[in-house]
Amino acid sequence: xxxxxxxxxxxxxxxxxxxxxxxxxxxxxxxxxxxxxxxxxxxxxxxxxxxxxxxxxxxxxxxxxxxxxxxxxxxxxxxxxxxxxxxxxxxxxxxxxxxxxxxxxxx
Amino acid sequence: xxxxxxxxxxxxxxxxxxxxxxxxxxxxxxxxxxxxxxxxxxxxxxxxxxxxxxxxxxxxxxxxxxxxx
Numbered sequence: 001x002x003x004x005x006x007x008x009x010x011x012x013x014x015x016x017x018x019x020x021x022x023x024x025x026x027x028x029x030x031x032x033x034x035x036x037x038x039x040x041x042x043x044x045x046x047x048x049x050x051x052x053x054x055x056x057x058x059x060x061x062x063x064x065x066x067x068x069x070x071x072x073x074x075x076x077x078x079x080x081x082x083x084x085x086x087x088x089x090x091x092x093x094x095x096x097x098x099x100x101x102x103x104x105x106x107x
Numbered sequence: 108x109x110x111x112x113x114x115x116x117x118x119x120x121x122x123x124x125x126x127x128x129x130x131x132x133x134x135x136x137x138x139x140x141x142x143x144x145x146x147x148x149x150x151x152x153x154x155x156x157x158x159x160x161x162x163x164x165x166x167x168x169x170x171x172x173x174x175x176x
Contacts, residue, residue, distance in 0.1 A: 001170065015119070017115060018115070019115075022111075022112060023129070025108065026108065026112070029108055032135070040109040041172070042111075045108055045111055045112070046108070046111050049111070050111055050114065050115050053115045053118065054115075057118055057121075057122055057125065060122050061122075061127070064127075065127070066121075066127035066130060069127070069130045069134065070118065072134060073114070073118065073130065073133055073134050073137055076134070076137050076138065076141075077111075077114065077137050080137065080138075080140075080141035081111075083139060083141070083145075084140075084144040084145070087144065087145060087148045088144065088148060090148075090152075091148045091151055091152055094152060094155060095151065095152075095155045101148065
């Protein structure tokens with residue numbers, strides 16, 4: 001695939017930034033101790049990390065059908081990820097009997 | 108999170124190999140991870156409700172024994 005210098009630099013910066021955000025998110029998931037806190041770290045990778053990586057890939061592919069596919073992946077993922085996070089938070093509130101120790105639970 | 112990282116890796120692999128058909132795998136992976144999270148959390152919620160009702164029944168039996176004795 002032949003890329004001009006500007007396109008290559010923009011794509012490289014976006015993809016490298018996305019990978020860096022994902023590394024920070026992974027580090028956060030392993031370091032934090034409660035499930036609610038880990039959810040904050042994982043959501044960081046789900047939103048900005050994958051967004052930057054996919055934008056970089058779209059810059060590489062240019063205007064083509066593959067770019068539309070990447071956009072479809074991004075749109076689907078950004079719609080599905082908050083739903084999953086909400087369900088997991090609901091599960092945690094339901095099953096964790098010691099939740100009052102970790103955070104405030106409004107009645 | 109592992110699913111998210113896998114989606115990103117497969118998409119980057121499509122750029123490296125030059126095959127845009129690999130992007131379909133990443134799209135299917137996103138759909139599968141979404142559906143699996145919904146199914147698994149519903150299963151765990153249902154199991155927890157069952158466990159709680161069993162525990163409530165056991166505690167009621169213990170209280171009846173204490174009152175009887």
